[in-house]
Amino acid sequence: MKIKYKKIVSFVWYGGAWIFSAILCSITVFMLGSYYYTGSPTGFFKLVRTFSIVESRYAGEIDKEKLLNGALEGIVAKLSDKHSIYLDGDNYASFANQTSASYAGVGIYLGKNDQGPFVVEVVDDSPAKEAGIQRGDVIIAIDGKPANEMDIEQIAQDIRGPVGSTVTLVLSHKGTEYTKELVRSQIQLKTVGGQLIPGTDIGYIRVAIFSEKTGKEFTDLYQSLRQQGMGKMILDLRNNPGGLVDQAVTVSSNFVPPHSTIVSYVDRSGKETDFTADGTVDRIPMVVLINENTASAAEIVAGAVQDLKIGTIVGVKSYGKGTVQGIYPIDEGNAVKLTVAKYKTANGRFIDGVGIEPDVVVPLQANDTTDKQFEKAYEILNQ
Incomplete structure (x- = not known):
């Protein structure tokens, strides 16, 4: 019995030493991580201590998951960048679907x-x-x-x-x-729609958003209208919030010169990445309609048309979203949407907070009985 007792004590002691070592190692890693992120070895401990106080002292009911999400949301919110957000649960799923059809x-x-x-x-x-x-x-x-x-x-x-x-x-x-x-x-959703304006060779195409199928939808409609006799085009990007940049490049390939750089990304280190469209030699006169809600990928297309001097921009100044966001999953149900770069238009213009200024300014009010911007585009193409 005495021998068994010694063995048990020995096992527990060594087990205790192993557990203590593991805890010590975790604390060391935790402190190093805290120092890396905050410049202080106590930075993350403040977060843990706050959780501990709330959990042990708060008089009401506690939803730990809600508290954790609130803390994570706060980290990203303190960047003071409205395009960088913490996405939890349904918000993550909802955002993932925004670029879907x-x-x-x-x-x-x-x-x-x-x-x-x-x-x-x-x-x-x-x-x-x-x-x-x-x-x-x-x-x-x-x-x-x-x-x-x-x-x-x-x-x-x-x-x-x-x-x-x-x-x-x-x-x-x-x-x-x-x-x-x-x-x-x-x-x-069908993100692209349009037709040949009756009695004319002017085609009208509206792009609502740049989703995963927009490039193909646009190309199919564009080619169909060309076969029907379209010799001029009105491209309507009003109230288009943007979307996938690769789809914007695919759309642009139908009307920009061959091998045109449509947009360039500039990351935090200053490294530039160019996005080039295949382009075409078979180009037609065009007018692009924009307004204050034309943003992001839609501004990339409008900016390319303006910079490459292949069409006229009509409407009012666009939204001015010239930043690029990346989605970084944390686990299966949560992610961080983070601004990772700024972009430049084809001629190297940074438009974040600035927007695209139209070549021809035509304001339009919600209560206007006629679409003055469309009418101006039609007039320009008939000159």
């Missing part, structure tokens, strides 16, 4: 002007269409949160969500406020 939502395209966020277009056979929401309606609140305090990205993210879930929108139609509770459904 299918997403869970209510079926509206968004814009923003002096009156605030508004409905640019309503998708057919969508919850929004069935609820009677109309083009031009102003969005006042989303689930009780004031919409005018959010940017377009956040508004879109809040309106989207899992299929079958609900979202409550407060809107205004011609000054009359109304409320709609909508059940989200799967929305199938």
